Amino acid sequence: MAKPKLAVWKFSSCDGCQLSLLDCEDELLDIAGQIDIAHFLEATSEIKNGPYDISLVEGSITTPHDVERIRKVRENSKVLITIGACATAGGIQSLRNFADVKEFTNIVYAHPEYISTLEKSDAIADHVKVDFELRGCPVSKHQLLELITATLAGRKPYVPNASQCMECKRAGTVCVMVAKGTPCLGPVTQAGCGNLCPSHGRGCYGCFGPKENPNPPALSAHLSELGMASREVRDFYRSFNAGAPEFAKESTSHE
């Protein structure tokens, strides 16, 4: 049987998620042994034509050209998997969704008339059908490997969509919000990072986006009790997953 063809695509993003893939140094040779890496510009300039069995897509849709390109990627891919907060929720650049992008381009560029950009930074799923979304800013190496392994084995990847708090409790991390009053987005955020921030005494920043069935208004009420001003609560939800619908709705209610 021919090896499955993998393509990695970049849209509006920082390349960090692709780097997570390159960071799988120990496993990369094994991956290369199982998969034909047909398109991965971050790693090799060799390009093989589609169709591709698996496409990993990093980045958000921010220009009319992106819209065209993602449609072609979809047409050429059997399975399309988005990797990272940009591709699944619009990324940090979705902060523009809450402002006037024309105003930005006028301030930043000497010739704004050359800039062709969309009003919003969109998730890939806003434009094409996505088969699986891997969360995170950046994605976790562990989950990325699990995703690739599971896809090759034809099974569902084990990527739970429950809270970051479960990672704390399983790891034995003392809750920073209860024991220190440190604001934390963990109760509304999907697990997956490996309990990075709380295990270092920091509150969760929400890199993995909303968990299933999140309740941001209830958390926000508690954040206010901990002393956060309404504007701070708004900004807390406005980082890498600002564009995720549940976070966007909550931040907007603190405008």
Next chain:
Amino acid sequence: MPASTGSSFILDDPAPLVEALLADGWRVIGPKLGDGAIVYDEIESASDMPRGLTDEQEGGRYRLREGDPNRWFDYVVGPQSWKKYLFPARQKLWSAEKGDNGFAIEPHEDDFPKTALFGARACEIAAIEVQDRVFDNGDFTDSGYKRRREATLIVAVQCARSAATCFCASMNTGPSADSGFDIALTELDDGGFFVECGSDRGAAILDRIGPAEAGTAELEAANAVTLKAAGMQTRSMPDNIPALLRENLDHPRWAEVAERCLSCANCTMACPTCFCSDVEDVNDLSGDHAERWRVWDSCFTLDFSYIHGGSVRRSTLSRYRQWMTHKLSSWHDQFDTSGCVGCGRCIAWCPVGIDITEEAAAFAAEPLAQEG
């Protein structure tokens, strides 16, 4: 006089006991200062324990404070419980290797040396006994749990104070344990410890020390200590809670608590009796090696109630109701005991301070009218 079950002694401090356990080859797990809370971890001497600290607990809030520097055990239960040793958060169940004749499965047994749980409180011993009924009950035996449990010795500490979140007195599980320990310590008000021997294994350890026998004065002083702790409790659970919940499954209070609940699962993870788990199957890239892991799970997740076609409990209301009714009502039908020992962890470690006793009180105050 050699120690025997029921005999009692006095000790100046816990150090000789820790030393005797270590000398007898026990791994000793006890309270330690973690990052802002008392946690359970391996100790190598009594001085590893957080002497002089006390805790302040409320719904969604826990703080350590400096207390009397001479007191050894003036804090109560923290975020962790002994279930992290007896029922670990992640355990490998088996691995499988692909060979010429298909997969060969190799069961996995974790390495669990003989272990002394030092400083277990009455509610925690009650919680271990609840998990005993779940994992080793005649109909079903979890061999890993049984193996770990049999390799465990318990040194209890009878509570000298209660936190505001404690309600063991109303659950009849504390603040003093009558049984379930090998040795029990009560820290007396004037210093020193009243020591009870609860088993032959406990006796063997005590005989290594040869402590002085206790008299009636020390026994009375010890009883006064735990009586005072019981008197400090402000929270309680109504006696009729099993029927009360059963009769109020459609009460509007469920929707009200669901508005506040984050379905974050902290309560279940922190609870010393919650026993639910998920299995995680992994394989390597070649597909030749596979493993099955068991991890703590919670009735607060969507996947927990996933069956063919979707999840049964999609709303927070249905998840909170499942948790509370199981814990306090249907657990009796299933295991002949309550699933709650009144330790208060779910109150303190709920990020938004949802309080199981307050919810229970709300049902008791305005129960739905019963038909018939």
